[in-house]
Amino acid sequence: MLLRLVLLTLAITVIQVTAIKQPRSIPKYTEWRLPRWVLPRHYKLRLLPFIEEGNFTTAGQVDILLECMEPTQMIVLHIADIRIVQDEGLQVHDLVESRRVPIQSYIEDKTRQLLVIGTKNETLQVAINPVHRSTQRQLNGFYRASYTENGIKKYLATTQFSPTDARRAFPCFDEPGLKAVFQITLGRLKSRKAHSNMPIKRTYPNEDLPDYVWDEFDKTLPMSTYILAFIVSEFEGLDSPELELQDRTQFRTWTRPSAGKQTDFPLPKLDMFAIPDFVVSGMENWGLITYRETALLYDPVRSSGAEKQRIAHVIGHELAHQWDDLWLKEGFASYLMYVGLDVVEPSLQMGQQFTIRETQKVFEVDSLMSSHAMSFPVKKRNEINELFDSIPYSKGPAVIRMFAGFIGQSKFQHGLTFYLDSKKYQSAVNDDLWKAMSNQSIEALELPSDITTIMNSWSLQTGYPIVTVRRNYDFQSAIVTQERFYLLADRNSSDFPLWWIPLTYTTNFNTTFQAWMMGNEDGIELELPSTSTEWVLFNVDQIGYYRVNYDETNWKLIIQQLLQDHRAVSTLSRSQLIDDSLNIARMGSLPYSVALQLSSYLRAERDFAPWFSALAAFNYLDSMLYHTASKDKLREYIKWLILPTYEQIGFEERKGDSHLVILNRNQIISWACRLGVSECVTNATSLYKLWMAQPDNSNWVNSNYKKEVACAAIANSGDEEWDFALERYLSTDLSSEKEMLLNALSCSNSPEALNTLLEWALDANSGIRRQDSSTVFRSVSTNPLGSSMVFEFALLHWDEMVKAFPSLNILGRLVEAISKTLDNETHLKNLVTLSEGGRGDLGTASRSVQQALERTRINLEWKKRRLPTVTKLLDSWFRDQNL
Numbered sequence: 001m002l003l004r005l006v007l008l009t010l011a012i013t014v015i016q017v018t019a020i021k022q023p024r025s026i027p028k029y030t031e032w033r034l035p036r037w038v039l040p041r042h043y044k045l046r047l048l049p050f051i052e053e054g055n056f057t058t059a060g061q062v063d064i065l066l067e068c069m070e071p072t073q074m075i076v077l078h079i080a081d082i083r084i085v086q087d088e089g090l091q092v093h094d095l096v097e098s099r100r101v102p103i104q105s106y107i108e109d110k111t112r113q114l115l116v117i118g119t120k121n122e123t124l125q126v127a128i129n130p131v132h133r134s135t136q137r138q139l140n141g142f143y144r145a146s147y148t149e150n151g152i153k154k155y156l157a158t159t160q161f162s163p164t165d166a167r168r169a170f171p172c173f174d175e176p177g178l179k180a181v182f183q184i185t186l187g188r189l190k191s192r193k194a195h196s197n198m199p200i201k202r203t204y205p206n207e208d209l210p211d212y213v214w215d216e217f218d219k220t221l222p223m224s225t226y227i228l229a230f231i232v233s234e235f236e237g238l239d240s241p242e243l244e245l246q247d248r249t250q251f252r253t254w255t256r257p258s259a260g261k262q263t264d265f266p267l268p269k270l271d272m273f274a275i276p277d278f279v280v281s282g283m284e285n286w287g288l289i290t291y292r293e294t295a296l297l298y299d300p301v302r303s304s305g306a307e308k309q310r311i312a313h314v315i316g317h318e319l320a321h322q323w324d325d326l327w328l329k330e331g332f333a334s335y336l337m338y339v340g341l342d343v344v345e346p347s348l349q350m351g352q353q354f355t356i357r358e359t360q361k362v363f364e365v366d367s368l369m370s371s372h373a374m375s376f377p378v379k380k381r382n383e384i385n386e387l388f389d390s391i392p393y394s395k396g397p398a399v400i401r402m403f404a405g406f407i408g409q410s411k412f413q414h415g416l417t418f419y420l421d422s423k424k425y426q427s428a429v430n431d432d433l434w435k436a437m438s439n440q441s442i443e444a445l446e447l448p449s450d451i452t453t454i455m456n457s458w459s460l461q462t463g464y465p466i467v468t469v470r471r472n473y474d475f476q477s478a479i480v481t482q483e484r485f486y487l488l489a490d491r492n493s494s495d496f497p498l499w500w501i502p503l504t505y506t507t508n509f510n511t512t513f514q515a516w517m518m519g520n521e522d523g524i525e526l527e528l529p530s531t532s533t534e535w536v537l538f539n540v541d542q543i544g545y546y547r548v549n550y551d552e553t554n555w556k557l558i559i560q561q562l563l564q565d566h567r568a569v570s571t572l573s574r575s576q577l578i579d580d581s582l583n584i585a586r587m588g589s590l591p592y593s594v595a596l597q598l599s600s601y602l603r604a605e606r607d608f609a610p611w612f613s614a615l616a617a618f619n620y621l622d623s624m625l626y627h628t629a630s631k632d633k634l635r636e637y638i639k640w641l642i643l644p645t646y647e648q649i650g651f652e653e654r655k656g657d658s659h660l661v662i663l664n665r666n667q668i669i670s671w672a673c674r675l676g677v678s679e680c681v682t683n684a685t686s687l688y689k690l691w692m693a694q695p696d697n698s699n700w701v702n703s704n705y706k707k708e709v710a711c712a713a714i715a716n717s718g719d720e721e722w723d724f725a726l727e728r729y730l731s732t733d734l735s736s737e738k739e740m741l742l743n744a745l746s747c748s749n750s751p752e753a754l755n756t757l758l759e760w761a762l763d764a765n766s767g768i769r770r771q772d773s774s775t776v777f778r779s780v781s782t783n784p785l786g787s788s789m790v791f792e793f794a795l796l797h798w799d800e801m802v803k804a805f806p807s808l809n810i811l812g813r814l815v816e817a818i819s820k821t822l823d824n825e826t827h828l829k830n831l832v833t834l835s836e837g838g839r840g841d842l843g844t845a846s847r848s849v850q851q852a853l854e855r856t857r858i859n860l861e862w863k864k865r866r867l868p869t870v871t872k873l874l875d876s877w878f879r880d881q882n883l
Contacts, residue, residue: 042182138806303736355542367486437451458500463486463497465501471553482523506540559597575613602614761773777794
């Protein structure tokens with residue numbers, strides 16, 4: 001068969017979106033995913049963005065070379081917010097026979113965002129040409145961002161294509177598995193600079209516009225559309241330090257000119273852009289990584305240690321991206337970020353924070369019946385966006401960490417190297433990784449089954465197990481069982497999944513024992529190396545992705561050890577015991593009396609991770625008791641626990657404090673002021689008054705505690721303090737300070753102030769950037785006074801919320817944050833109405849709304865079943881304290 005090249009020409013625009021004319025018959029294509037009849041091999045894209053007041057449009061063209069895998073008379077590709085200007089704007093040419101091919105029909109399917117073209121002849125290869133569109137204000141696709149420089153408003157054109165928004169910039173095959181080579185040419189004013197994934201190959205004049213030039217970039221490697229990027233701006237570049245390494249590219253960080261002085265180049269990798277308006281923290285575009293300013297710019301004087309960690313976290317995550325399957329892509333990026341930062345910046349002690357920031361964080365959502373598996377097939381665009389939740393970002397790295405733990409780091413690295421080499425520039429999925437590990441890494445490793453079988457039980461099943469250990473103290477043995485952990489214990493489900501569980505256990509942390517629970521058994525019997533008077537602890541350092549419950553006697557032995565000498569148990573295992581006990585008590589499989597008795601050892605605890613776990617669990621209890629008579633007694637109990645640590649760790653930073661000590665002081669100060677510790681509140685309000693008296697004094701308080709101090713001051717003050725914070729937010733040029741002030745404004749105890757803040761978050765003229773509006777909603781929802789207010793506001797403005805957050809599950813994450821403490825029948829009724837479409841389209845929040853319904857039912861059930869018990873325990877403790 002003669003190889004045929006076909007040129008498909010489109011003249012299109014999105015300045016005014018109107019219906020496409022539909023000539024003759026319409027091709028029938030009803031799937032959400034693209035067919036594999038033709039595959040893209042090469043794009044030649046030429047764009048000229050105009051980013052001036054009165055003209056925010058982009059002109060250009062795109063040629064796409066396709067390979068036909070089977071005979072077809074239909075070409076299907078993605079397109080969104082673009083219309084064909086006229087019939088002549090759509091043409092197909094046979095390049096071999098040099099003739100025009102008649103078009104049988106064409107239509108844009110706006111629901112599926114597809115352009116379906118029917119041709120009269122069978123096609124083998126295709127090209128598309130040209131494109132004309134506008135740079136939109138929404139923070140996705142090819143959009144415009146703005147900033148103020150010396151009192152002048154300036155614009156830049158930038159991109160955010162993940163997960164499915166390259167189609168808003170040009171017609172393309174917008175699925176990650178459809179990789180191709182890209183040759184990009186960008187037009188710009190001579191006073192601006194253009195950037196794309198590859199270096200500039202040449203610059204030449206624009207014959208039609210003398211003030212403009214064209215920058216042609218080198219061809220890319222085969223890549224997906226979602227990591228394509230281009231930027232046209234007046235930004236300035238900051239060179240990385242010189243490296244004494246061969247064959248290394250000179251890397252640069254790019255920012256608006258006034259922000260350049262804020263950054264101390266953290267890692268010498270790639271071109272990294274700090275974008276003033278950016279919907280996520282960072283985007284891993286090959287060769288051109290884009291960031292929100294707060295995720296890239298660091299000021300050694302005004303930025304805190306926590307902000308430094310966040311910047312390192314985001315940069316490490318973006319640099320580590322390699323995969324296409326979402327959980328592999330995000331999970332490995334998160335896991336390798338921890339590994340990498342422990343090497344390049346060990347002072348951050350990231351390895352000591354893994355379980356609290358990933359494993360324990362995702363346990364909550366993965367304990368819902370409405371959770372989903374890590375590897376999960378999707379078709380619709382909103383379904384794709386909904387997957388960008390904590391399952392791939394946190395469960396993914398937690399499962400990878402467990403996997404590396406039971407096969408060993410050296411074998412893990414060897415298999416990973418083989419996997420990356422074998423799948424270079426290709427798409428990769430779940431099975432590819434397990435096959436690579438099996439073939440290269442573990443020939444001599446004794447496992448109860450093959451790696452694919454073991455790991456599919458974790459990647460293809462929803463949820464995680466709770467392992468229950470019931471000891472026989474006479475025979476030094478235990479029956480160990482598994483079942484899925486649900487927060488709602490009395491679930492109505494016939495789903496009883498089983499996992500292949502790598503068990504680890506110890507009695508003294510000198511020796512760790514190992515065993516396997518098979519994926520086809522719900523219980524095993526183990527011999528234990530402990531006597532009847534010795535405790536045993538499973539899932540050492542919480543390497544495994546599962547919770548552990550014990551018989552009450554073993555719990556009491558553990559509690560006795562913690563009260564006598566808690567350092568006999570490792571820091572990560574102490575954190576695990578706190579998190580497991582309070583959450584297992586929450587779902588009803590452990591008496592709250594045991595969990596609260598265990599928490600009493602915290603009066604002697606000084607380490608960051610156990611306190612982080614404890615305060616997260618206490619935060620849930622505080623929200624559930626906030627509108628009850630027991631609220632003050634709970635807060636007195638937490639204050640009783642926290643005071644010894646507050647008094648020892650102090651309000652002032654000390655020379656030689658480690659990073660984790662600083663982080664621990666942050667959370668202890670925050671809670672001490674929240675609980676009304678008089679010294680804490682007095683210090684915070686006094687320091688804030690000092691700042692109000694000297695607004696330009698950036699050293700009014702140690703930068704590590706500005707967030708906590710400002711929050712406490714506003715929570716315990718009036719309108720004057722709140723107004724000052726708002727004024728500073730609008731005037732400061734430091735992006736991290738803006739974020740800190742938004743959090744502080746959300747700490748107010750004034751309903752009027754909180755409502756004003758919520759209204760401004762959706763007002764484009766309020767001065768709050770669109771990228772920061774989600775910060776407002778999340779922050780206000782963490783304020784016990786504001787949690788219901790945010791929910792009611794979201795319901796009232798639901799259509800605006802859907803339009804404001806159209807992609808990347810931003811809306812879904814907001815619904816998750818807002819719904820965690822909903823706990824009455826009115827909340828439930830409103831959620832049911834929302835889930836049934838009573839407030840309009842759910843956008844990217846469909847799954848999150850279902851999870852919000854489940855959380856609210858769980859909270860209602862908790863109040864019915866657990867609240868009376870917790871109330872009695874607090875009453876008893878309070879009486880004993882008074883006696």
